[in-house]
Amino acid sequence: MHLTEKRIGFIGTGKMGESLIRGILAAHSEITLNASDVYKPALERLNNELGINVSTDNTETIGDSDVVVLAVKPQILKDVLVAIKDSITADKLVISIAAGVSVTAIEDELNEGTRVVRVMPNIAATVAEAASAVCAGKNATEDDMEVALEMFQSIGSAITIPEKLMDAVTGLSGSGPAYIFPVIEALADGAVHEGLDRANAITLAAQTVLGAAKMVLETGMHPGELKDMVTSPAGTTIRGIHTLEESGIRAAFMNAVIESSKRSKELGK
Numbered sequence: 001m002h003l004t005e006k007r008i009g010f011i012g013t014g015k016m017g018e019s020l021i022r023g024i025l026a027a028h029s030e031i032t033l034n035a036s037d038v039y040k041p042a043l044e045r046l047n048n049e050l051g052i053n054v055s056t057d058n059t060e061t062i063g064d065s066d067v068v069v070l071a072v073k074p075q076i077l078k079d080v081l082v083a084i085k086d087s088i089t090a091d092k093l094v095i096s097i098a099a100g101v102s103v104t105a106i107e108d109e110l111n112e113g114t115r116v117v118r119v120m121p122n123i124a125a126t127v128a129e130a131a132s133a134v135c136a137g138k139n140a141t142e143d144d145m146e147v148a149l150e151m152f153q154s155i156g157s158a159i160t161i162p163e164k165l166m167d168a169v170t171g172l173s174g175s176g177p178a179y180i181f182p183v184i185e186a187l188a189d190g191a192v193h194e195g196l197d198r199a200n201a202i203t204l205a206a207q208t209v210l211g212a213a214k215m216v217l218e219t220g221m222h223p224g225e226l227k228d229m230v231t232s233p234a235g236t237t238i239r240g241i242h243t244l245e246e247s248g249i250r251a252a253f254m255n256a257v258i259e260s261s262k263r264s265k266e267l268g269k
Protein backbone atom coordinates (compact mmCIF):
# COMPACT_ATOMS: atom_id res chain seq x y z
CA MET A 1 0.00 0.00 0.00
CA HIS A 2 1.21 3.50 -0.78
CA LEU A 3 2.10 6.11 1.79
CA THR A 4 -0.78 8.41 0.83
CA GLU A 5 -3.30 5.68 1.73
CA LYS A 6 -1.93 5.67 5.29
CA ARG A 7 -2.86 7.98 8.13
CA ILE A 8 0.35 9.13 9.84
CA GLY A 9 0.52 10.05 13.51
CA PHE A 10 3.37 11.94 15.15
CA ILE A 11 4.16 11.44 18.81
CA GLY A 12 6.15 14.58 19.57
CA THR A 13 5.94 17.78 17.53
CA GLY A 14 9.21 19.40 18.52
CA LYS A 15 11.87 20.49 16.09
CA MET A 16 12.17 17.22 14.17
CA GLY A 17 8.50 16.23 14.40
CA GLU A 18 7.44 19.58 12.98
CA SER A 19 10.13 19.43 10.30
CA LEU A 20 8.84 16.03 9.14
CA ILE A 21 5.20 17.15 9.29
CA ARG A 22 5.97 20.20 7.15
CA GLY A 23 8.01 18.20 4.66
CA ILE A 24 5.45 15.41 4.30
CA LEU A 25 2.54 17.84 3.93
CA ALA A 26 4.40 19.78 1.26
CA ALA A 27 5.01 16.54 -0.65
CA HIS A 28 1.53 15.04 -0.10
CA SER A 29 -1.04 17.74 0.59
CA GLU A 30 -3.88 15.16 0.62
CA ILE A 31 -2.36 12.95 3.34
CA THR A 32 -4.01 12.56 6.78
CA LEU A 33 -1.62 13.74 9.51
CA ASN A 34 -2.30 13.46 13.23
CA ALA A 35 -0.01 14.70 15.98
CA SER A 36 0.23 14.68 19.74
CA ASP A 37 2.53 16.37 22.20
CA VAL A 38 2.44 17.35 25.86
CA TYR A 39 2.94 20.99 24.88
CA LYS A 40 -0.45 22.35 23.82
CA PRO A 41 0.63 25.72 22.32
CA ALA A 42 2.81 23.92 19.75
CA LEU A 43 -0.11 21.71 18.79
CA GLU A 44 -2.47 24.66 18.45
CA ARG A 45 0.04 26.45 16.23
CA LEU A 46 0.41 23.41 13.97
CA ASN A 47 -3.36 22.98 13.82
CA ASN A 48 -3.83 26.66 12.90
CA GLU A 49 -1.00 26.82 10.39
CA LEU A 50 -1.25 23.41 8.75
CA GLY A 51 -4.74 22.16 9.58
CA ILE A 52 -3.50 18.80 10.89
CA ASN A 53 -5.39 16.90 13.61
CA VAL A 54 -3.87 17.43 17.05
CA SER A 55 -4.30 16.00 20.52
CA THR A 56 -2.54 16.05 23.86
CA ASP A 57 -3.42 12.36 24.18
CA ASN A 58 -0.87 10.12 22.44
CA THR A 59 -3.26 7.16 22.42
CA GLU A 60 -5.88 9.19 20.55
CA THR A 61 -3.34 10.07 17.85
CA ILE A 62 -2.25 6.45 17.62
CA GLY A 63 -5.85 5.22 17.43
CA ASP A 64 -6.44 7.46 14.39
CA SER A 65 -3.19 6.45 12.62
CA ASP A 66 -1.81 3.54 10.58
CA VAL A 67 1.81 4.70 10.88
CA VAL A 68 3.07 6.04 14.21
CA VAL A 69 6.22 8.18 14.12
CA LEU A 70 8.01 8.39 17.47
CA ALA A 71 9.61 11.85 17.56
CA VAL A 72 10.31 12.33 21.27
CA LYS A 73 13.75 12.56 22.85
CA PRO A 74 15.64 9.27 23.29
CA GLN A 75 15.82 9.86 27.05
CA ILE A 76 12.02 9.69 27.45
CA LEU A 77 11.25 7.18 24.72
CA LYS A 78 11.02 4.21 27.06
CA ASP A 79 8.42 5.91 29.29
CA VAL A 80 6.40 6.91 26.25
CA LEU A 81 6.53 3.35 24.88
CA VAL A 82 5.32 1.92 28.18
CA ALA A 83 2.38 4.36 28.17
CA ILE A 84 1.33 3.70 24.55
CA LYS A 85 2.02 -0.05 24.39
CA ASP A 86 -1.63 -1.15 24.44
CA SER A 87 -2.70 1.30 21.73
CA ILE A 88 -0.04 -0.01 19.32
CA THR A 89 -2.14 -2.78 17.82
CA ALA A 90 -0.92 -5.30 15.25
CA ASP A 91 -2.24 -3.25 12.29
CA LYS A 92 0.14 -0.36 13.00
CA LEU A 93 3.64 0.38 11.79
CA VAL A 94 5.92 2.16 14.27
CA ILE A 95 8.71 4.39 12.94
CA SER A 96 11.27 5.65 15.45
CA ILE A 97 13.59 8.56 14.66
CA ALA A 98 15.18 8.60 18.13
CA ALA A 99 18.97 8.88 18.06
CA GLY A 100 20.81 5.91 19.49
CA VAL A 101 17.82 3.78 20.48
CA SER A 102 17.96 0.35 18.85
CA VAL A 103 15.03 -1.37 17.18
CA THR A 104 15.31 -4.20 19.73
CA ALA A 105 15.02 -1.76 22.65
CA ILE A 106 11.80 -0.44 21.11
CA GLU A 107 10.41 -3.88 20.22
CA ASP A 108 11.11 -5.06 23.79
CA GLU A 109 8.74 -2.41 25.20
CA LEU A 110 5.90 -3.14 22.75
CA ASN A 111 3.64 -6.13 22.14
CA GLU A 112 5.23 -9.20 20.58
CA GLY A 113 5.14 -8.97 16.78
CA THR A 114 4.97 -5.16 16.58
CA ARG A 115 6.34 -3.90 13.26
CA VAL A 116 9.10 -1.34 13.85
CA VAL A 117 11.28 0.62 11.42
CA ARG A 118 14.10 2.86 12.62
CA VAL A 119 15.05 5.98 10.69
CA MET A 120 17.64 8.71 11.13
CA PRO A 121 16.43 11.74 9.16
CA ASN A 122 17.63 15.33 9.46
CA ILE A 123 16.19 18.78 9.95
CA ALA A 124 16.31 19.60 6.22
CA ALA A 125 13.06 17.62 5.89
CA THR A 126 11.39 21.04 6.22
CA VAL A 127 12.75 22.00 2.79
CA ALA A 128 12.49 18.51 1.25
CA GLU A 129 16.27 18.02 1.38
CA ALA A 130 16.63 15.60 4.30
CA ALA A 131 19.27 12.88 4.17
CA SER A 132 17.75 9.80 5.85
CA ALA A 133 18.78 6.23 6.53
CA VAL A 134 16.27 3.48 7.24
CA CYS A 135 16.58 0.01 8.77
CA ALA A 136 14.00 -2.68 9.48
CA GLY A 137 13.01 -4.25 12.78
CA LYS A 138 12.55 -8.01 12.97
CA ASN A 139 8.79 -7.88 12.23
CA ALA A 140 8.82 -5.13 9.60
CA THR A 141 7.53 -6.33 6.24
CA GLU A 142 8.71 -5.36 2.75
CA ASP A 143 5.60 -3.21 2.49
CA ASP A 144 6.55 -1.43 5.74
CA MET A 145 10.02 -0.66 4.39
CA GLU A 146 8.48 0.61 1.13
CA VAL A 147 6.14 2.89 3.07
CA ALA A 148 9.03 4.20 5.20
CA LEU A 149 11.25 4.75 2.18
CA GLU A 150 8.42 6.46 0.30
CA MET A 151 7.87 8.75 3.28
CA PHE A 152 11.51 9.75 3.67
CA GLN A 153 12.26 9.88 -0.06
CA SER A 154 9.39 12.34 -0.47
CA ILE A 155 11.25 14.77 1.83
CA GLY A 156 14.78 14.28 0.49
CA SER A 157 16.96 11.24 -0.13
CA ALA A 158 16.74 8.03 1.87
CA ILE A 159 18.86 4.90 1.86
CA THR A 160 18.50 1.50 3.53
CA ILE A 161 21.34 0.46 5.85
CA PRO A 162 22.09 -2.29 8.38
CA GLU A 163 21.29 -1.06 11.89
CA LYS A 164 24.93 -1.30 13.05
CA LEU A 165 25.67 1.75 10.84
CA MET A 166 22.93 3.92 12.35
CA ASP A 167 25.30 5.62 14.84
CA ALA A 168 27.64 6.59 12.01
CA VAL A 169 24.71 8.02 10.05
CA THR A 170 23.54 9.92 13.14
CA GLY A 171 27.01 11.47 13.53
CA LEU A 172 27.15 12.37 9.84
CA SER A 173 23.77 13.35 8.38
CA GLY A 174 21.56 13.38 11.49
CA SER A 175 23.69 15.98 13.26
CA GLY A 176 25.40 17.26 10.11
CA PRO A 177 23.23 20.29 9.32
CA ALA A 178 24.41 21.76 12.63
CA TYR A 179 28.04 21.46 11.49
CA ILE A 180 27.29 23.30 8.25
CA PHE A 181 25.22 26.21 9.61
CA PRO A 182 28.25 27.62 11.49
CA VAL A 183 30.35 27.06 8.36
CA ILE A 184 27.92 29.22 6.37
CA GLU A 185 27.90 31.84 9.11
CA ALA A 186 31.70 31.86 9.30
CA LEU A 187 32.12 32.12 5.52
CA ALA A 188 29.76 35.09 5.60
CA ASP A 189 31.72 36.58 8.51
CA GLY A 190 34.86 36.45 6.41
CA ALA A 191 33.19 38.36 3.60
CA VAL A 192 31.71 40.88 6.06
CA HIS A 193 35.25 41.37 7.34
CA GLU A 194 36.22 42.23 3.78
CA GLY A 195 33.35 44.72 3.41
CA LEU A 196 30.35 42.79 2.04
CA ASP A 197 26.99 43.44 3.71
CA ARG A 198 25.65 40.66 5.96
CA ALA A 199 22.56 39.73 3.93
CA ASN A 200 24.44 39.32 0.66
CA ALA A 201 27.28 37.52 2.45
CA ILE A 202 24.87 34.92 3.89
CA THR A 203 23.10 34.45 0.54
CA LEU A 204 26.40 33.92 -1.30
CA ALA A 205 27.78 31.62 1.43
CA ALA A 206 24.64 29.44 1.53
CA GLN A 207 24.38 29.26 -2.26
CA THR A 208 28.07 28.30 -2.41
CA VAL A 209 27.48 25.36 -0.03
CA LEU A 210 24.33 24.34 -1.93
CA GLY A 211 26.11 24.54 -5.29
CA ALA A 212 29.09 22.53 -4.09
CA ALA A 213 26.80 19.85 -2.64
CA LYS A 214 24.77 19.69 -5.85
CA MET A 215 27.94 19.26 -7.92
CA VAL A 216 29.02 16.28 -5.80
CA LEU A 217 25.58 14.68 -6.07
CA GLU A 218 24.90 15.43 -9.74
CA THR A 219 28.31 14.94 -11.37
CA GLY A 220 29.24 11.84 -9.37
CA MET A 221 32.80 13.20 -9.36
CA HIS A 222 35.05 12.79 -6.32
CA PRO A 223 35.02 15.89 -4.07
CA GLY A 224 38.81 16.12 -4.39
CA GLU A 225 38.59 16.31 -8.18
CA LEU A 226 35.93 19.01 -7.94
CA LYS A 227 38.15 20.95 -5.52
CA ASP A 228 40.98 20.80 -8.06
CA MET A 229 38.69 22.33 -10.71
CA VAL A 230 38.39 25.49 -8.58
CA THR A 231 42.02 25.68 -7.54
CA SER A 232 44.17 27.54 -10.06
CA PRO A 233 47.97 27.30 -9.75
CA ALA A 234 49.20 30.28 -7.73
CA GLY A 235 45.59 31.51 -7.57
CA THR A 236 43.27 32.62 -4.79
CA THR A 237 41.71 29.28 -3.83
CA ILE A 238 44.91 27.45 -2.96
CA ARG A 239 45.74 30.27 -0.54
CA GLY A 240 42.38 29.71 1.20
CA ILE A 241 42.80 25.94 1.20
CA HIS A 242 46.30 26.20 2.68
CA THR A 243 44.86 28.28 5.52
CA LEU A 244 42.06 25.77 6.14
CA GLU A 245 44.52 22.87 6.19
CA GLU A 246 46.74 24.74 8.66
CA SER A 247 43.65 25.07 10.88
CA GLY A 248 43.11 21.32 10.78
CA ILE A 249 39.78 21.50 8.99
CA ARG A 250 39.68 17.86 7.90
CA ALA A 251 40.46 16.48 11.34
CA ALA A 252 37.95 18.89 12.84
CA PHE A 253 35.08 17.59 10.69
CA MET A 254 36.14 13.96 10.98
CA ASN A 255 36.31 14.30 14.75
CA ALA A 256 32.87 15.92 14.85
CA VAL A 257 31.33 12.92 13.08
CA ILE A 258 33.29 10.40 15.17
CA GLU A 259 32.39 12.05 18.51
CA SER A 260 28.74 12.49 17.55
CA SER A 261 28.55 8.81 16.54
CA LYS A 262 30.06 7.89 19.92
CA ARG A 263 27.37 9.94 21.66
CA SER A 264 24.69 8.15 19.64
CA LYS A 265 26.11 4.84 20.92
CA GLU A 266 26.02 6.21 24.49
CA LEU A 267 22.36 7.21 24.13
CA GLY A 268 21.57 3.60 23.26
CA LYS A 269 23.04 2.25 26.49
Ligand SMILES: NC(=O)C1=CN([C@@H]2O[C@H](COP(=O)(O)OP(=O)(O)OC[C@H]3O[C@@H](n4cnc5c(N)ncnc54)[C@H](O)[C@@H]3O)[C@@H](O)[C@H]2O)C=CC1
Pocket: 011, 012, 013, 014, 015, 016, 017, 036, 037, 038, 039, 042, 058, 070, 071, 072, 073, 074, 076, 080, 097, 098, 099, 120, 121, 122, 123, 174, 175
Ligand atom coordinates in the same frame (compact mmCIF):
# COMPACT_ATOMS: atom_id res chain seq x y z
N1 LIG B 1 16.48 17.75 15.91
C1 LIG B 1 17.05 17.07 14.95
O1 LIG B 1 17.68 17.63 14.04
C2 LIG B 1 16.91 15.57 14.89
C3 LIG B 1 16.31 14.88 15.91
N2 LIG B 1 16.19 13.51 15.83
C4 LIG B 1 15.48 12.78 16.89
O2 LIG B 1 14.15 13.25 16.91
C5 LIG B 1 13.64 13.16 18.23
C6 LIG B 1 13.03 14.49 18.62
O3 LIG B 1 14.06 15.45 18.66
P1 LIG B 1 13.75 17.01 18.60
O4 LIG B 1 12.54 17.24 17.76
O5 LIG B 1 15.01 17.69 18.28
O6 LIG B 1 13.38 17.28 20.13
P2 LIG B 1 12.34 18.33 20.72
O7 LIG B 1 12.62 18.44 22.17
O8 LIG B 1 12.33 19.57 19.89
O9 LIG B 1 10.94 17.59 20.52
C7 LIG B 1 10.45 16.58 21.34
C8 LIG B 1 8.97 16.86 21.55
O10 LIG B 1 8.43 15.79 22.32
C9 LIG B 1 7.46 16.37 23.16
N3 LIG B 1 7.16 15.43 24.25
C10 LIG B 1 7.77 15.30 25.45
N4 LIG B 1 7.19 14.32 26.17
C11 LIG B 1 6.19 13.82 25.40
C12 LIG B 1 5.22 12.81 25.59
N5 LIG B 1 5.18 12.10 26.71
N6 LIG B 1 4.34 12.57 24.60
C13 LIG B 1 4.37 13.30 23.44
N7 LIG B 1 5.27 14.28 23.20
C14 LIG B 1 6.15 14.54 24.18
C15 LIG B 1 8.06 17.68 23.61
O11 LIG B 1 7.06 18.56 24.13
C16 LIG B 1 8.67 18.16 22.31
O12 LIG B 1 7.78 18.95 21.56
C17 LIG B 1 14.79 12.74 19.13
O13 LIG B 1 14.65 11.38 19.44
C18 LIG B 1 16.03 12.98 18.29
O14 LIG B 1 17.05 12.07 18.58
C19 LIG B 1 16.61 12.80 14.73
C20 LIG B 1 17.22 13.45 13.71
C21 LIG B 1 17.46 14.88 13.71
Ligand SMILES: O=C(O)[C@@H]1CCC=N1
Pocket: 099, 170, 174, 175
Ligand atom coordinates in the same frame (compact mmCIF):
# COMPACT_ATOMS: atom_id res chain seq x y z
O1 LIG C 1 21.44 16.14 18.67
C1 LIG C 1 20.72 15.13 18.68
O2 LIG C 1 20.82 14.30 19.62
C2 LIG C 1 19.72 14.89 17.58
C3 LIG C 1 19.94 13.58 16.87
C4 LIG C 1 20.48 13.92 15.52
C5 LIG C 1 20.35 15.36 15.44
N1 LIG C 1 19.90 15.88 16.54
